[in-house]
Amino acid sequence: MNILGLIVEYNPFHNGHLYHLKESLKVTNATHSVAIMSGNFLQRGEPALFDKYTRAQIAVKNGVDLVIELPTIFACQSAEFFAHGAITALNSLNCVNSVCFGSEEGSVDILYIISKILVNEPDDFKKLLRKYLDDGMLYPTARSLALFDYICDNSLLDISKDNLLLVLNSSNNILGLEYIKCLLKLQSNIKPFTICRISASYNSEDISSNICSATAIRKSLKDYNNLSNIYDVIPNATYSTLETKIKDNFSPMFDDKYFDLINATILRDTNNLNNFFEVNEGIENKIYQNVFTSNSLYDLQLSIKSKRYTLTKIKRTLNNILLGITKEDVNKVKNVTSMPYIRVLAFNDKGREILKTIKSNSDINIINKFSNVSFSMDDDIFKTLIDYDIKASNIYNLVYYKDNKHLLKGPMDYYTAPIYVRD
Template sequence: MNILGLIVEYNPFHNGHLYHLTKSLEITKATHSVAIMSGNFLQRGEPALFDKYTRAEIAVKNGVDLVIELPTMFACQSAEFFAHGAITTLNSLNCINSICFGSEEGNVDVLYVVSNILVEEPKEFKDSLKNHLDKGMLYPTARSLALFDYIDKYKLLDISKEKLLSLLNSSNNILGLEYIKCLLKLKSNIKPFTISRVSSSYNCENIDSDICSATAIRKSLKDFNDLSLIKDVIPYITYSFLKSKLNSNFLPMFDDKYFDLINSIVLRDCDILNKYFDVNEGIENKIYQNVFTSTSLKDLQLSVKSKRYTLTKIKRTLNNILLGITKDDMNLVKNINNMPYIRVLAFNDKGREILKTIKSNSDINIINKFSNISFNMDDDVFKTLINYDIKASNIYNMVYYQNNKHLLKGPMDYYTTPIYVRNTIK
């Protein structure tokens, strides 16, 4: 068994994801695939369009064999923490042979060289970094120049300064570097692969080919609420699922639906906002002041945004406030080297084979039913991670089920079991 690991959000699963899955299986020669997927809240600090079980089932019906939830505390954070959570999860399974991720660079050897320098931090690199910082440069710029100085001196890569700077500022390259850095730190046997992103860029908002970014698809759904406009850029399986959800009055979720709740939390916790993760350097005062005058969540986000704090950073910060993720709790879990559990969301017959292999190779707790989680609640890391997963689902579902309150039984993590998909077409 040759098992491929994927790190995904599938928000929603589109033609580019199908290409990535197909190509990843091809270049790794994998026989089975596991996707570590963000749950109901995502890395950019926003809710998923549709719930995690729907997205997981769509993924399996499109060819993924097993979908495992990335714990919420990692799923909603910067590239460093997101990657650490995902890679640590895959590594803890003790049976994953490879990972494959999309990148703008497309050459894993280039990313590996850069990642290795950042992990090893050789003295000459650190001296160069300090020298650039002493000139008053911002850290990202200083680090980029220090990397180029070191790479150029030892001829580690044939790369120009401009290309290296571009590489270090591209969204998927940044994630790829963090994946490899984490593999190196864990001394993992998982082998990294990458494939070049095709067609639209990560943040492109235009639909102009049969492969476009998830950003463009989400924007189209938000602006027009019309599936026909995205029908050609998503697999038919995805289209049919989304159509069924809309027909059942489950509407796509966007962060502005939580504006009032965020405002209430900020006003309630105005004196203790700095206990939340990523709320630093007095930004809590700016958030508090602008809550009174902002007319929408976008308005609030833009009013807090600055040269120092990007819009995505602000979105993640507000999301941490929404979910109640504190600095103390993040400090407890952020450096773990073994994930205490996995939450299975969906699987097929090959997925069952993977789960059997995990049980044989790892002592990780496999959660199928939440009624069984009490077995490890005396473990502080386990308890902290799982409680945020439950809390995030509850907050998400209070809005997601607003048109279907009769279906909301309570904390839905306790009422929903993994989805078994039989006879998935590969």
């Protein structure tokens, strides 16, 4: 058995994802695939279009064998923390042979060399980084410039300076660097591969071919509130499943639907805002002041945005407040070297084979329903991670089930079993 690992959000699963899945299986010669997927809230600090079980089911229908949830506290954060959680989860399975991610660069060798610099932190690189930080630059910008100078000064890569800048500042490349960094730090046996993104860039909002970005698909769904405009850019299995969900009165979720909840949380916890992760340097005052005058979540985000705080960072910060993610809890889990559990969301027959292999090779707890988790609740890391998973689902479902209250039995993680997709 040759198991491929994937790190995904599938929000929603589109033709580009299908291309990546097929090419990843091909380049790694894998026989089986397991995806670590964000749950109901995502890395950009926003809710998923559809619930995690639906998205996992779609993934398996499209060819993924097993989908496992990335714990919420990792899923909603910046590239380094997100990647650490995902790679640690894959590594903890103790049976994954490779991980393949999309990138703008398409060369894992180049990304590997840069990642080694970040892990080893040579003195000259650290001096350059300190210089840029002392000049008042934000850490991501300072790191990128320090890497650029260090690589050029030492002629470490045979690429043009323009291409190097693109490598260092493109969204998926940055995530790829963090994946490889974590593999190196964990001394993992998982081998990294990358597939070059095709057709559309990560943030493109255009639908001009049969492959476009998830950003463009989400924008179309929000603007037109139907699936017709995205028919050509998503696989049939995605279309039919989403069509059924919409017919059943489950509408796509967007962050503005949580505006009132975020406002209420901010006003309730005004005196404790600086306890939440990413709330730093007095930004809590700006958040509080602008709650009263903002007419929408986007208004609130823009009113807080500054040179120091990008829009994405603001979205993550507000999402941390909504979900109650504290600095204390992040510090508790940020350096874990193994995951205490995996939550299975969906699988097929090959996925069953992977689960059997995991049971043979790893002592990780495999959770099907949360009603079975009491055996490890005395483990502080386990409890911290799982509490956020349950809380995130409850908050998400409060809005997601708005038109289907009769179906909301309570905390749905206790009632929903993994979805078995029969071949």
